[in-house]
């Protein structure tokens with residue numbers, strides 16, 4: 338990121354100097370010296386035009402390819418990344434570790450490990466920004482976004498909200514505390530946890546009675562959730578959807594939006610009933626619902642045509 342930035346600054350600086358020097362030079366060289374002086378009648382130059390088209394084209398394409406490559410690497414978290422959940426709320430950042438430890442306006446992470454952040458918002462648009470790691474991502478109400486980084490040096494780094502979100506926007510700040518792996522483990526063990534994210538999700542799943550409809554068997558009123566995460570789900574409108582974080586999130590908050598083919602749109606919406614953190618716990622639990630063995634796999638929706 339820094340190299341690309343330096344490259345763009347250097348290219349801009351170089352051409353600023355060249356163009357300015359040319360302007361000054363020609364201003365002096367071709368200064369009108371007496372009233373009768375008339376400029377020469379020049380009709381284009383193919384070589385000149387090709388040159389000033391080709392060189393900027395190559396430079397702009399270098400910036401584009403380099404930037405696109407960086408963007409793709411930034412937007413695809415590595416598969417081995419540990420996952421943290423961050424919720425923006427006027428005016429604080431709530432962080433949840435998979436082990437169940439929570440913190441506010443602080444985020445402890447181990448160094449030399451890829452960290453993937455799933456980002457949500459409880460009210461308005463915020464933006465989670467950690468300038469030292471060169472990452473920043475919008476926290477959008479109604480959907481989840483992701484970002485990732487790898488801290489390489491222990492230390493304390495700024496977190497800012499980088500999207501104007503109301504009166505105390507400027508106070509919506511915090512710190513990333515990057516620690517050696519063993520220090521992080523010790524910190525986690527010392528934190529107060531109310532059960533892992535998955536355990537809390539499992540509890541919620543029962544409390545909200547999700548299991549009464551999403552049960553196994555051909556008479557179930559809702560599709561089975563076993564192995565649903567990451568699978569292709571056939572929808573009642575004939576289309577298909579990938580059951581990723583945002584699909585599952587939508588299916589809980591606003592189930593009528595994309596109903597699984599073969600099922601009645603009878604699920605109540607949980608919008609306003611479960612917080613972003615609860616949603617995240619529920620979905621963490623749903624992700625663990627793997628088929629017992631591959632031979633008994635029943636993809637959601639199969640055998641339920643009505």
Ligand code: CUA
Nearest residue numbers: 463498500502
């Ligand atoms: Cu949150 Cu600005």
